[in-house]
Amino acid sequence: MTDADVEVFLALVERHRGYMYNLAFRMTGSEQDAKDVVQDSLLNAFVHFERFEGRADLRTWLNRILINCALDHLRRLRRRPDVRSPLQIAEVADTAASPSPDPERLVVGAHWRRDVEQAMGSMSPLERVTFALRHFEGRSIAEIAQAVGIGHNAAKQHIFRAVRKLRGALEARWSAP
């Protein structure tokens, strides 16, 4: 491959990058992680571009690579929790401290977001990715199973476990006075 191929590849993937970035952001929960995942995915796609051969839709193919890269990235973060970007928690802290008209509501909202973030953080990479694809992206369980490369039942069980973790962290708030 030559430098001209790099330009062709960049032109081909350009219109998918926004979508990929948002999907990565929903799966990882951090803008910095999303940026890393998209870069890894595009690098992977470039290296293996000869395998694409136009048999599948380019976005579907890129999606598959992106999901695998997000899973790898989340697994790496899990092995080395010290490298996790503190961006989300910082955002929540800023919101709680901001001098807006309704500080009480903002603090409650900030607590809520922190609980959601913590519950999402306690999920395994597969639970987080399958949940994000189901809940945020609205993909069916069958589509998720195919995209992640696991069985239909396994995908379902990962989503159940993710929801259980969310319920454990959040439902106490509904029953609190």
Add this chain to the structure above:
Amino acid sequence: MSHLSDDDLVLHYYREDGPAMVTAERHLGSCAQCARAYDVLNRTLNAVAIPELVEAPDDTPALRQLLRAQLRGEGVAAARRLPMPDGEMSAIAVAWLVALLYPLSLPALFSSASWAREQGAAAALAVLTLLWACAGPPVAVAVLHRIADGFDRTTTRLRAVGALMAAISPPLFLLVSRLGPGLWPWYGALTLGTLVALCPWSKTARSPGRVLSLHRVTALVLGLFVLAHIVNQAIAFVSVSSYAAMRGAMRLASQNPVSYAVIIAAVAIQMATGAATGMKRVRAGAIARNLQAVTGWYLAVFLLAHVFSAVLFSAPPGGTRVAAPLTPLNLLANVQGAAQLPYYLLGVASFLFHVGVYARLAAFVYLAEASVRRLSYAAALAAAMTVVTIGLSLCGVHLLR
């Protein structure tokens, strides 16, 4: 109708309960307890807001630089990431070389083992030659790691068949060496494999679910039989007399016409259904799936050589119908025995890993990912220890005589 479970409620929330959706809806209308539980779930999941769309950062210049750097240091960077053959041609060459050179590893193994008996320091050399003789299946998994999708290209077919021939070298060599003296039958088999790779293949369709179900059901029957053999062989490490007693009982059972017919039928179905799915399950990057395919190929040829050998090579009338027993129980005593050491060791390892990979995938349905990972490590360690124990017993090492 009984109450809806938490999982039923989640499926209903996501409208994934299919035909049960109407029944669940009706139940929620009539059962206050389930309606309350659903309401709490609804509020919880509705409150987990979808993150707003964010604008992607414009990092095209950085990405361009990254891709160009990749282009310049392509081979080096790829080799650093994965210690596996990268280029198509080198992968093909490695796979076929392993198969071509396999017969040479057997006299080397026998000579190094004989030398090790005289000089203890040569034991490392014996281990190295044993690793060489057993290299086929691991090399096959490594070669398949970067295989292209589909088998349209000749190079992809050469890569796949090369991996197959490397993986099945030990049992195939034992099978074809019965056809005639020397190495000609072996090189004939490799030539046949090359011809198969050079011919275009028909498009592979998805394996039907029924084939896989049949494969799993017969695996249960055969698994018990193989497991008994593995336990017996592991017992030989402790005591030869216990091994002989159990072997005698097992031979009586397996020579019974009914159980013999069941075993033969189970092996035949396993091989046929495995062959129907084996190559289709190979996929680049999927180490577990490729490992299962490679160990499946090995088991197919191993069972063909082990169980059908008497049938295929016309056993004398009234003679034993099952594989001959290992006597003496020291495969390193002669060159012919040495050829059987990698054959048996890889047979045991293939069975344990073939079943283990399936069990790991099935466990994902019932257990959390971290638990499955921990269990997988423990199972892999137990499998490795079993293989080493059996290896020692096959080399004539026994705790009690």
